[in-house]
Amino acid sequence: MAAEHKQVFRGRHVTNRLLTGPGSGKITRHHEISLEGAPVTYLPGDALGLYPINDPALVEQVIEAIGATGDETVETADGTTCTLRDALAIQNLNTPTRRLIELYVSKGVKALEPLLEKGNAEQLKLYISGKDVAHDVLDVIQSHPDVRITPAELMGALRRLLPRLYSVASSQKLHPDQVHLLVVSVRYTIRGRERLGVCSTWLAERWPLGTTAEMYLQNQQRHFAMPADPSTPMIMIGPGTGLAPFRAFLQERQAIGATGRNWLFFGEQHRATEFFYEEELTAWERDGFLRLDLAFSRDQAQKIYVQHRMREQARDIWAWLEDGAELFVCGDKERMAADVERELLSIIRTAGGRTEEQAREYLDTLRKTKRYKRDVY
Incomplete structure (x- = not known):
């Protein structure tokens, strides 16, 4: 690049x-x-x-909720002017700002006051982004229909979409x-x-x-680059859309004729409906270019995830690591990446004959030498 x-x-x-x-x-x-x-x-x-640009239906709901037409002229953060409708198209309507909550509190909404109190950071975080309970900008406005805010006040309390x-x-x-x-x-x-x-x-x-x-x-090469040596083995763990960079890795190795071994762990819910790039991946597997382990969690009574496939292949994973393989993980940070790391530590302990402390040291060394790389979100 x-x-x-x-x-x-x-x-x-x-x-x-x-x-x-x-x-x-x-x-x-x-x-x-x-x-x-x-x-x-x-x-x-x-x-x-x-x-991105917001869903026009959501923009119209916000305009209606504050009693505006959408044609009002407003000033944006960079000092330019446009209609309220155009401005809201690129504002973050999914996550209310602290300023928006302060605006409603200043207009007498007592119910929101505790969210701003010192020591209530977790309560505020839950209100803004809690799983299954989060509020967006429209929620805040519709929850307090008696409070009137102007287009200019609303714009002053929003942030642009990142x-x-x-x-x-x-x-x-x-x-x-x-x-x-x-x-x-x-x-x-x-x-x-x-x-x-x-x-x-x-x-x-x-x-x-x-x-x-x-x-x-x-440019993400500082933290998620392919091995510099095309003969280095790669172990890639990417369920769901975490597969994306590994399709790129494999295409690159194919294009340059790299000799390094390639091993992919991919998972989704059902093979019949969510085996992304099946034709490409299985062709690479047939050609001996790719070792492929699959985990379709809902295709059997007991759910199977990529970490379970790793456990089944513990000895070979350990052998690849000892042979200098680089290990990559891409996808869900909260659950998948944590489960994969726990399984990786278990593999180092069991297949590698290490203690818990030694296993953590081994993994830390992989991380420091850039042989264990994660792109998680």
């Missing part, structure tokens, strides 16, 4: 393909973005930064004029109202094919 940490360009959306099959509880899509005319480069492990980073799912050596993404649409319901992941649903539903948008390639 070029020396710049961040390369800004306009990309064209050229492919938006549904990967999940009928009956899946998820909507996961493969996106291809054209780099044509953009002098940008990337490497496997890098990320693409996108600037860009979203997605691991690139392609090698530029195989796809010189494109970058690929693997993205699951985030949708969930709280208090009877469906909430949308802003960027994932913008990509899936609100960025038309053939149109361009500003974006940037983010």
Whole structure:
């Protein structure tokens, strides 16, 4: 990748393909973005930064909730002016700011006062981002319909949407004029109202094919680069959309004729509906280019996850590590990555014959020597 940490360009959306099959509880899509005319480069492990736009239906609900029309002129944080509707399209409506809560408290809303008290940081965090109980900006406004706030007051209490980073799912050596993404649409319901992941649903539903948008390639090589030596073995653990960077890793190794062994642990709920890139992965497996272990959690009575497949292959994982393999983990930070690390420590103890303390030291050494790398979120 070029020396710049961040390369800004306009990309064209050229492919938006549904990967999940009928009956899946998820909507996961493969996106291809054209780099044509953009002098940008990337490497496997890098990320693409996108600037999403809010769902217009949510914007209209917020406008209606404050009793506005949406055509009011407001000033944005950078000093420019536009309509309230256009301004709200790029404000963070999913996460209320402390300033918004302070605004309502200043207008006499006693119920919100405890959230601002010293020592109540956890209560505030739960209110803003707690699983299944979080409030968004519309929740705050609709919970206090008797309080009137002006468009200018609302804008002064909001923050602009931040860009979203997605691991690139392609090698530029195989796809010189494109970058690929693997993205699951985030949708969930709280208090009877469906909430949308802003960027994932913008990509899936609100960025038309053939149109361009500003974006940037983010250099991630300092913490998630492929092995410098193409003969180094790689163990990759990437369930769900955590598969994205490893598709890029494998395409890269294929393109350069790397001799290093490749081992992927992939998991999802059902093989029939969520085996992403099945044709590509199984072809690599048939050719002896890839060792592939699969964990489809709902295809049997007892749930099986990637860490269970790791346990089954403990001796071989240990042998690969002792042979200099680099180990990569990508995906869910809260559960999967923690479960994988616990299993990894167990493998070092059992297959490697180490004590608990020695196992932790071994893993720390892998981390410090950049042989254990994680891209978790």
